[in-house]
Amino acid sequence: MTRLDDGAIRLRSGRSVWQAGEAAGVATAVPREKRIYESDIAIVGAGITGAFLAERFTRAGRRVVIIDKHAPATGSTAASTAMLLWELDSSLLELEDRMGLEASARIVARCRRLMTGIGGLVDQFGIAADFCPRSSLYLAGDKLDAADLREEKRIRDRLGIEGLYLDEGELAARGLIGDAALLYPGSAEADPVKLARGLMALAVARGAIVISPAIATAYETTTEGVTVETREGDIVRAQTLVLANGYEMPDFISAARHTLCSSWAIATAPTDVACMPWPNGALLWEASDPYLYIRTTKDRRVIIGGEDEEFSDAERREKLMPQKIKALLAKAAKRCPGLADATPEFAWSGVFGETEDSLPMIGRVPNKPNCLVAYGYGGNGITFSAMAAELLEAELQGRPDDDAALYAQDRS
Numbered sequence: 001m002t003r004l005d006d007g008a009i010r011l012r013s014g015r016s017v018w019q020a021g022e023a024a025g026v027a028t029a030v031p032r033e034k035r036i037y038e039s040d041i042a043i044v045g046a047g048i049t050g051a052f053l054a055e056r057f058t059r060a061g062r063r064v065v066i067i068d069k070h071a072p073a074t075g076s077t078a079a080s081t082a083m084l085l086w087e088l089d090s091s092l093l094e095l096e097d098r099m100g101l102e103a104s105a106r107i108v109a110r111c112r113r114l115m116t117g118i119g120g121l122v123d124q125f126g127i128a129a130d131f132c133p134r135s136s137l138y139l140a141g142d143k144l145d146a147a148d149l150r151e152e153k154r155i156r157d158r159l160g161i162e163g164l165y166l167d168e169g170e171l172a173a174r175g176l177i178g179d180a181a182l183l184y185p186g187s188a189e190a191d192p193v194k195l196a197r198g199l200m201a202l203a204v205a206r207g208a209i210v211i212s213p214a215i216a217t218a219y220e221t222t223t224e225g226v227t228v229e230t231r232e233g234d235i236v237r238a239q240t241l242v243l244a245n246g247y248e249m250p251d252f253i254s255a256a257r258h259t260l261c262s263s264w265a266i267a268t269a270p271t272d273v274a275c276m277p278w279p280n281g282a283l284l285w286e287a288s289d290p291y292l293y294i295r296t297t298k299d300r301r302v303i304i305g306g307e308d309e310e311f312s313d314a315e316r317r318e319k320l321m322p323q324k325i326k327a328l329l330a331k332a333a334k335r336c337p338g339l340a341d342a343t344p345e346f347a348w349s350g351v352f353g354e355t356e357d358s359l360p361m362i363g364r365v366p367n368k369p370n371c372l373v374a375y376g377y378g379g380n381g382i383t384f385s386a387m388a389a390e391l392l393e394a395e396l397q398g399r400p401d402d403d404a405a406l407y408a409q410d411r412s
Contacts, residue, residue, distance in 0.1 A: 017267035045244030047077035054203035056389035073196035079350025090358035127198035141288030146180035246375035260312040264324040265305035266344035
């Protein structure tokens with residue numbers, strides 16, 4: 001039995017726009033005095049990943065118990081800006097150089113399919129998540145300049161991905177400042193809290209049990225099954241353990257190639273439609289480090305985020321908040337002059353994890369029988385959460401996905 005100290009990371013600071021009108025919570029399915037649970041799957045983590053997993057596993061008829069120290073969707077999920085991009089943090093130029101065109105094409109094709117799949121799931125079950133298909137606008141920056149974006153488009157053309165290259169004048173006609181950009185359909189936006197809670201509610205309606213607040217402090221994984229114990233006295237026995245608490249992993253999960261970072265975001269008050277600085281609500285993001293990203297919301301707010309730094313300390317994040325708000329507003333106004341007078345109504349920060357190759361860690365944990373994991377999503381948290389549900393369900397069915405090796409913890 002592996003026992004853990006509660007060296008918890010505070011995943012979110014400030015108040016995000018998704019907390020403006022708190023969505024209804026997800027009720028636990030059993031009285032809390034019951035302490036011993038039997039299930040097929042024990043999931044640790046009730047954020048967006050745990051929600052996608054719980055929905056997928058219960059849809060397949062599996063018994064699921066979810067454990068989290070937080071109420072569902074109140075950790076790092078509530079800090080998300082919920083830009084659902086099929087594009088990764090690394091460009092296709094970078095991916096092709098690192099792993100070749102064939103593997104890069106498979107990764108991107110899957111992410112594009114996932115966008116359609118998430119939209120279909122929302123529609124099928126009537127999840128009120130403010131899901132809306134969007135185009136993405138990828139602006140030239142200090143990582144990729146205008147010439148690099150032309151080469152990026154050539155690769156996308158070779159893969160049959162249709163989109164536009166916009167030059168400086170074409171951007172100006174859209175109220176934006178930049179040397180060049182790529183405009184491509186196929187992405188989306190959503191309210192991450194509503195989406196996670198909607199998925200979790202589906203799972204609970206099918207019999208899933210949510211245990212929260214509860215801190216998992218001991219894990220035993222054997223060839224016969226797994227046992228998880230919580231500080232509060234709960235014991236969960238299951239055939240399989242899935243760790244979906246990406247930024248608070250137990251110490252038997254390797255930290256190699258995985259870095260915790262902090263990011264900041266602001267949201268304006270609802271803005272007059274005529275003042276929106278670009279048409280059709282495209283998701284804006286820069287080919288820069290750190291990169292800037294901008295989106296709108298259903299209630300006409302503008303969300304501006306970025307300014308990422310490699311640390312996870314909450315106190316340090318909070319001290320930097322005034323400086324980061326100022327930087328985000330200045331950068332946004334430089335790209336979108338229409339935002340020059342923008343005033344934030346909400347400001348928040350959170351932790352996310354990224355990998356050196358921009359691909360998530362999804363699959364079996366080496367040397368830990370019956371233990372699966374999903375983490376390391378970078379800026380693609382919702383997209384990769386949906387991917388994790390696909391890959392791990394296939395693993396449980398004994399038919400590993402053809403792409404599984406691309407995301408394995410021990411990949412080369």
